[in-house]
Amino acid sequence: MTGAVLRLDNVGVRIGSAQLVRDVTIDCPAGTFVGLLGPNGSGKSSLLRTVYRALPPDSGAVLLDGQDLLRELSARQAARRVAVLAQEPAHEIGFTVEEVIAAGRTPHHGAWARWASADRAIVTQAVATVGLTGHEHRPFSALSGGEKQRVLLARALAQQPSVLILDEPTNHLDIGTQLGLLALVRGLGITVLAALHDLNLAAAYCDRVHLLQDGALVAHGTPGEVLTPALIADVFGVTAHRVAHPDTGRPHLIFADPVSPSREDNS
Numbered sequence: 051m052t053g054a055v056l057r058l059d060n061v062g063v064r065i066g067s068a069q070l071v072r073d074v075t076i077d078c079p080a081g082t083f084v085g086l087l088g089p090n091g092s093g094k095s096s097l098l099r100t101v102y103r104a105l106p107p108d109s110g111a112v113l114l115d116g117q118d119l120l121r122e123l124s125a126r127q128a129a130r131r132v133a134v135l136a137q138e139p140a141h142e143i144g145f146t147v148e149e150v151i152a153a154g155r156t157p158h159h160g161a162w163a164r165w166a167s168a169d170r171a172i173v174t175q176a177v178a179t180v181g182l183t184g185h186e187h188r189p190f191s192a193l194s195g196g197e198k199q200r201v202l203l204a205r206a207l208a209q210q211p212s213v214l215i216l217d218e219p220t221n222h223l224d225i226g227t228q229l230g231l232l233a234l235v236r237g238l239g240i241t242v243l244a245a246l247h248d249l250n251l252a253a254a255y256c257d258r259v260h261l262l263q264d265g266a267l268v269a270h271g272t273p274g275e276v277l278t279p280a281l282i283a284d285v286f287g288v289t290a291h292r293v294a295h296p297d298t299g300r301p302h303l304i305f306a307d308p309v310s311p312s313r314e315d316n317s
């Protein structure tokens with residue numbers, strides 16, 4: 051799999067009279083892992099939805115290798131190139147693990163076309179990559195939240211996209227699986243745009259990060275440039291101390307508990 055160049059060019063999102071996102075420009079060079087950060091309700095999911103065509107931008111455009119994703123590519127062409135692991139709970143009731151993952155091949159040949167052996171090999175590989183070999187015939191609805199997330203990642207991998215959109219992909223995952231998922235995705239070599247709440251995961255895995263507040267971009271750059279205690283205090287309203295990760299040298303944040311001092315005073 052190879053990455054595409056993704057550009058969000060002055061994207062605005064409006065639903066009814068609410069302007070959810072204003073004039074956001076984000077460049078994701080091919081093969082980079084780009085983080086989208088910001089408090090609850092800052093517009094991250096709304097922005098990501100424009101990239102996987104769940105929501106049309108109200109202004110601006112989303113460009114994939116220079117082509118307008120909405121106006122120059124068909125839905126199927128876009129689906130061959132952009133996969134998503136979204137936040138919404140999945141309701142694939144009645145399907146097995148393997149059937150859910152196999153749906154990732156649909157944009158490549160249509161729902162009713164004959165399956166090639168290459169399709170089966172891609173699905174088998176995706177199942178193995180997320181560590182679900184042996185679980186192919188289990189009902190999807192009977193899986194735990196974390197197992198479902200791995201199945202949906204496998205479906206996205208089976209799609210063989212050049213851009214992967216992740217919206218809070220580590221929800222429901224234990225720490226080992228969180229790190230494993232992000233390392234796996236980073237190793238794919240495709241372009242990734244990921245909304246992340248965990249700023250330390252963003253610092254560890256992202257090449258660049260973009261910080262949203264109230265639907266507008268307030269900072270962008272490397273994690274080291276953006277994740278400063280001053281900006282974190284300003285945007286998230288918390289005190290953070292920043293240290294260098296002892297192994298990687300990347301920024302690592304330690305958050306202060308604002309309740310602690312008064313507890314000590316009262317004891």
Ligand SMILES: Nc1ncnc2c1ncn2[C@@H]1O[C@H](COP(=O)(O)OP(=O)(O)OP(=O)(O)O)[C@@H](O)[C@H]1O
Binds near residue numbers: 088
């Ligand atoms: N369909 C809609 N109609 C009206 N307002 C909406 C709609 N969808 C989202 N919003 C509002 O838009 C704002 C941005 O929501 P969005 O889900 O994009 O934020 P977010 O940064 O992804 O939040 P979170 O971190 O909580 O997932 C919120 O105030 C939300 O209530």
